[in-house]
Amino acid sequence: MRLKRNVHEADAIAVTAGGLARRWRLGEKLIEGWIYLAGGLAIVVLLGIIILLVKEGMPIFFDTPPWEFFFGTKWYLVSEPPTFGIMPFFVATLWVTVVATAISVPIGVACAAYMSEVAPDKLRETVKPVIELLAGFPSVVMGFIGLMLLSPLVQSAFNLNTGLSGLTAGIMLAFMSLPIIISVSEDAMRAVPDEFRQASYALGATKWETIWHVCIPAALSGITAAVMLGVGRAIGETMTVLMVAGGALAVPVSPTEPMMPMTAAIASGIGNAVRGGLQYQALFAIGLILFVLTLFVNLVADRVLERQKRRFQR
Amino acid sequence: MFIRKSIKWFIFPLLALIAVATFISGCGGDSPAAPVPANGTGLTGSISIIGSNTVTPLATVWAEDFMNMHPDVSIGVSGPGSGAGIAALINGTTDICQASRTIKQSEIDDARANGIEPYEIQVASDALSVVVNPANPVSELTIPQLSAIYTGKITNWSEVGGNDATIVVLSRDTNSGTHVFFKEHVVQMAGLASEDKSLEYGPKVLFLPSTEEGVSEVARNPNAIFYPGLGYVTDEVKPLAIKKTADDAGVLPSVATALDGTYPIARPLLYYTDGTPTGVIKTFIDYCLSAEGQAEVTEVGYVPLK
Numbered sequence: 001m002r003l004k005r006n007v008h009e010a011d012a013i014a015v016t017a018g019g020l021a022r023r024w025r026l027g028e029k030l031i032e033g034w035i036y037l038a039g040g041l042a043i044v045v046l047l048g049i050i051i052l053l054v055k056e057g058m059p060i061f062f063d064t065p066p067w068e069f070f071f072g073t074k075w076y077l078v079s080e081p082p083t084f085g086i087m088p089f090f091v092a093t094l095w096v097t098v099v100a101t102a103i104s105v106p107i108g109v110a111c112a113a114y115m116s117e118v119a120p121d122k123l124r125e126t127v128k129p130v131i132e133l134l135a136g137f138p139s140v141v142m143g144f145i146g147l148m149l150l151s152p153l154v155q156s157a158f159n160l161n162t163g164l165s166g167l168t169a170g171i172m173l174a175f176m177s178l179p180i181i182i183s184v185s186e187d188a189m190r191a192v193p194d195e196f197r198q199a200s201y202a203l204g205a206t207k208w209e210t211i212w213h214v215c216i217p218a219a220l221s222g223i224t225a226a227v228m229l230g231v232g233r234a235i236g237e238t239m240t241v242l243m244v245a246g247g248a249l250a251v252p253v254s255p256t257e258p259m260m261p262m263t264a265a266i267a268s269g270i271g272n273a274v275r276g277g278l279q280y281q282a283l284f285a286i287g288l289i290l291f292v293l294t295l296f297v298n299l300v301a302d303r304v305l306e307r308q309k310r311r312f313q314r
Numbered sequence: 315m316f317i318r319k320s321i322k323w324f325i326f327p328l329l330a331l332i333a334v335a336t337f338i339s340g341c342g343g344d345s346p347a348a349p350v351p352a353n354g355t356g357l358t359g360s361i362s363i364i365g366s367n368t369v370t371p372l373a374t375v376w377a378e379d380f381m382n383m384h385p386d387v388s389i390g391v392s393g394p395g396s397g398a399g400i401a402a403l404i405n406g407t408t409d410i411c412q413a414s415r416t417i418k419q420s421e422i423d424d425a426r427a428n429g430i431e432p433y434e435i436q437v438a439s440d441a442l443s444v445v446v447n448p449a450n451p452v453s454e455l456t457i458p459q460l461s462a463i464y465t466g467k468i469t470n471w472s473e474v475g476g477n478d479a480t481i482v483v484l485s486r487d488t489n490s491g492t493h494v495f496f497k498e499h500v501v502q503m504a505g506l507a508s509e510d511k512s513l514e515y516g517p518k519v520l521f522l523p524s525t526e527e528g529v530s531e532v533a534r535n536p537n538a539i540f541y542p543g544l545g546y547v548t549d550e551v552k553p554l555a556i557k558k559t560a561d562d563a564g565v566l567p568s569v570a571t572a573l574d575g576t577y578p579i580a581r582p583l584l585y586y587t588d589g590t591p592t593g594v595i596k597t598f599i600d601y602c603l604s605a606e607g608q609a610e611v612t613e614v615g616y617v618p619l620k
Binding site: 073076077078079080088145147152155161162163164231242244247248249250251258260267268269271272274275277 | 405489
């Protein structure tokens, strides 16, 4: 039956080119529709998440006024009545992100410069996939490494009371955002046209001077985008900070103190929250703030990356 | 052409299948599996147990024993914390909630609003131990001293007879029933003359996501203090003798001192179900309460009912 139909089909193709065109157009339309749907779905899901976050998170501001919520320093979730003030979490997120960025950016950019300008092709072709593989490391594994290996080291190196601190979490996050920073900034530096380098060499500049004064400035917007993406990763990371940051509720004045970033606060409270309850709303409101923060960072990164692309497109 | 055709024929049934599967999984969500008489041991079904991190080691042993006796029954145990378990019970996503604290009135109200009637069964008891590093010279503390340490009034070990070192105060996070129980009975000193309901954990307290993490930090850190259940106490940490007030004698946590009531911070370990348990859930809980089940309690390190 099927064979017969195929034979028939083959005949039809052979005989009328018009039929073929029509059939093609139908297939094209189908696939076009499918892709359109897939693209639309992504937007629908994103909108759905935003609506959900706003719907579940906003009602908390009827109970706790926004300024008390943002600037309050007391967070007692299971007390009667509960108090919600997220200042400690916000500052903790800032500290952890600052530490992670301060460590990962110099290392990441230097590594990218080495891979794009100095390393032989063969080395780069093996090292780059390995670094990109590092990005796929489960965060719970990183948390475990931080807990078992890094926190005793940090404790003895800085003579702290405990190794569970924002600093430890920041170092772990630096390792986690390194792959993104290296990969994206390496791409940006390789996109710098070769004429730039040749011109620099022609003027008698050394390799180092070429990298420092020509390649990095030319790729700066791409590198900035890479840094922003890395920062976005550091802000949003949960499991690692939950495990190693220590989880204290005081507003941290230095990164060596134990602290609880916003993501960890959500994770450690959500299991206990009853759908629709005050705690649930408060945690969703933190989620909303986090979402706005990472969205902003990613938007900036996107903008900058777009500008980099346009610059070398002629 | 042939390939394109076959892909098309493949995609549509697949889509239909996905749609149907989504629909079915959406419908048949949380109804507990009813016991169906089968030929083997006669018991089939699955039970989900969510709740206290403290009860988890015990519930896991019970579940394994029970599944050995009834191979057609499957039991899943997870221990994010009592609060999480009670929330799961209220949301109707678990069959049994295990808890290391009693359910609050507000939680009962929430449950009733969802058409769920929490039914409480005590399955064992626990002596909540307070542990420090073996290198720490302090060997006993009073409950008011513990309260002062956890609220941040005492910050140095020398204030309670130890070395001149800052106390690293470890606690479980708010998901934990132990967090709530310790807050009421130690931080707020329930039942003592000095009871003060307004006391809270101090801002320097570290809130940890699991009991194991706290125990391993105490094992590593000579200045740390933590409160695990008796079942989590290992040789690497030193339990403290607890005194109600300075005039009382210090009592070390153990099965014997919890049973005779001399250890001041003993607490019940509970199961909550939706209404009185029936079917396979009832059979399982009956096993937990049986002589064999209670023998396992001592084995794991908790305190049996009798």
